[in-house]
Amino acid sequence: MIYNLQILRAFAAIMVFFYHSEIYWKDILPSTWFFGLGLAGVDIFFVLSGFIMAATTASRDITASSFLSHRIFRVVPLYWIITLFxxxxxxxxxxxxxxxxxxxEYFLKSLFFIPFLRSGAAEPIVTVGWTLNYEIFFYLIFSICLLIPRIQLRHxxxxxxxxxxxxxxxFGFQNFYATYYGNPIxxxxxxxxxxxxxxxxxxxxxxxxxxxxxxxxxxxxxxxxLLAPAFTFSGTGASSYFSAFVRPFTWGLASFFIVLSAVSLERAGHIWRRFGFIEIGNASYSIYLIHGLMLHGxxxxxxxxxxxxxTFALVTTIGALVLSIAAGLIMFRYVEAPLNKSLRGSFTRFLAKPSPSTG
Structure with a gap:
C-alpha cells in the first residue's frame, strides 16, 4: 500500500463533498468559485485509478479475468447496495x-454501468455513479490490454x-455513446x-x-x-466545463502532478499519518457514494x-461531512471490506478447484 495515495483518496472524496455542498452557500457568499474546485476530486480519482492499475500489473503477469474480477469485486457490490437503497x-x-x-430501464442501466439520459443529464440513479461508468469502461480497456503477452507493451x-x-x-459522430465515451476526461x-x-x-x-x-x-x-480555470469556471457552470478539453489539461494535469508529488514524498520517507486520513482514504469509496444522501438528510x-x-448552511455542511465520514468508515469496515474479501476468496477457490477432467 502507498499510504500517501490513501491520504490523497481522502482529500479527493472530501473535495467532491464540498463541491456538492456549494448549493447551500451560493445565496450567502458573494462568490463560491472555490467550491467548484472540489469537482477536481473526480479528476484525482481518475488519475489515481490509472496509476494504481499500472503499478499493480507492471511487475507481475496477471490474467485479464483475474484483474477484471478483482476490480468488479471492489466496485460493484457496494454500488449495487447503494443503488438498491x-x-x-x-x-x-x-x-x-x-x-x-x-x-x-433506468434501474437496470444503472446497475450495469450503461450510460443514459435522465432529466437531461447522463447520470445513473446514484448521481455520482457517472464516474463509475467511466471507471468500468477503463477497466474493460485495461483488461483487454492484459491479453498482450509482453508486460512492457501493455500500458x-x-x-x-x-x-x-x-x-x-x-469525425463529428452524433451517437450518444460515442459522445459519452469520447469525453476528454x-x-x-x-x-x-x-x-x-x-x-x-x-x-x-x-x-x-x-x-x-x-x-x-x-x-x-x-x-x-488546479487554479488555472478559476476565472472562467464556477461550481454552477460544470456542464460546459465538463465537456471541454480544458478540463483534462488543467485539472487532469493538476491531478497528475498531485499524484506524482504524493508518491515522490513517500519515496523520500514523508508520510502524513495524522488525523486518521489513511483510514478515511480506505473508506473514500463508501464516503463518495453516500455523501450526497448525507447532505440531503x-x-x-x-x-x-x-x-x-x-446557520442552515453551517449545520448542513458540517453535519453532513461528519455523517459522511462516520457512515463511510462503518460501511467500509462492516460491508465494503468484508464483501470484497469474501468475493475475492470465493473466486480464488473457484479457480483453484480442479476440473473433473483433472480429477
Whole structure:
C-alpha cells in the first residue's frame, strides 16, 4: 500500500463533498468559485485509478479475468447496495437526492454501468455513479490490454486505446455513446499510467534524498493547473466545463502532478499519518457514494433547527461531512471490506478447484 495515495483518496472524496455542498452557500457568499474546485476530486480519482492499475500489473503477469474480477469485486457490490437503497427510498415515497423519476430501464442501466439520459443529464440513479461508468469502461480497456503477452507493451497500449475513444469527436459522430465515451476526461486515466512510468524512471535515476525537491516542484505545478480555470469556471457552470478539453489539461494535469508529488514524498520517507486520513482514504469509496444522501438528510434537519441562512448552511455542511465520514468508515469496515474479501476468496477457490477432467 502507498499510504500517501490513501491520504490523497481522502482529500479527493472530501473535495467532491464540498463541491456538492456549494448549493447551500451560493445565496450567502458573494462568490463560491472555490467550491467548484472540489469537482477536481473526480479528476484525482481518475488519475489515481490509472496509476494504481499500472503499478499493480507492471511487475507481475496477471490474467485479464483475474484483474477484471478483482476490480468488479471492489466496485460493484457496494454500488449495487447503494443503488438498491436509493430505489427502495424512491418507491417508499421519499425523494433521495437526484432521483426525481425511476423506470425499470433506468434501474437496470444503472446497475450495469450503461450510460443514459435522465432529466437531461447522463447520470445513473446514484448521481455520482457517472464516474463509475467511466471507471468500468477503463477497466474493460485495461483488461483487454492484459491479453498482450509482453508486460512492457501493455500500458502504452492502454493510453492508445483511450486516445482512440476521442476519434468520434473529431469525425463529428452524433451517437450518444460515442459522445459519452469520447469525453476528454478519460484521458486522465492515461495520465495516471504516465504518472507511474515517470515515477519508475525517477526511482531508477534519483536517490531517495534527491526526490524531495522534485516533489515540491510537482506540488507547485499542481496548484498552478488546479487554479488555472478559476476565472472562467464556477461550481454552477460544470456542464460546459465538463465537456471541454480544458478540463483534462488543467485539472487532469493538476491531478497528475498531485499524484506524482504524493508518491515522490513517500519515496523520500514523508508520510502524513495524522488525523486518521489513511483510514478515511480506505473508506473514500463508501464516503463518495453516500455523501450526497448525507447532505440531503442533514439539510432537512438543519431546516428544522434554524431559519437563519448561515446557520442552515453551517449545520448542513458540517453535519453532513461528519455523517459522511462516520457512515463511510462503518460501511467500509462492516460491508465494503468484508464483501470484497469474501468475493475475492470465493473466486480464488473457484479457480483453484480442479476440473473433473483433472480429477
Amino acid at each position: 436509493f430505489t427502495f427510498l424512491f418507491l417508499s415515497g421519499f425523494n433521495p437526492v437526484g432521483v426525481t423519476e425511476l423506470t425499470p 502504452p497500449a492502454v493510453a492508445i486505446l483511450i486516445l482512440i475513444t476521442l476519434l468520434p469527436r473529431f 478519460i484521458l486522465e486515466f492515461g495520465f495516471g499510467i504516465a504518472c507511474y512510468h515517470c515515477l519508475a524512471w525517477m526511482e531508477k535515476t534519483c536517490e531517495p534524498n534527491r526526490i524531495l525537491p522534485f516533489a515540491a516542484a510537482f506540488l507547485a505545478l499542481s496548484l498552478v493547473f 442533514a439539510s432537512k434537519v438543519a431546516k428544522i433547527l434554524s431559519s437563519d441562512p448561515l
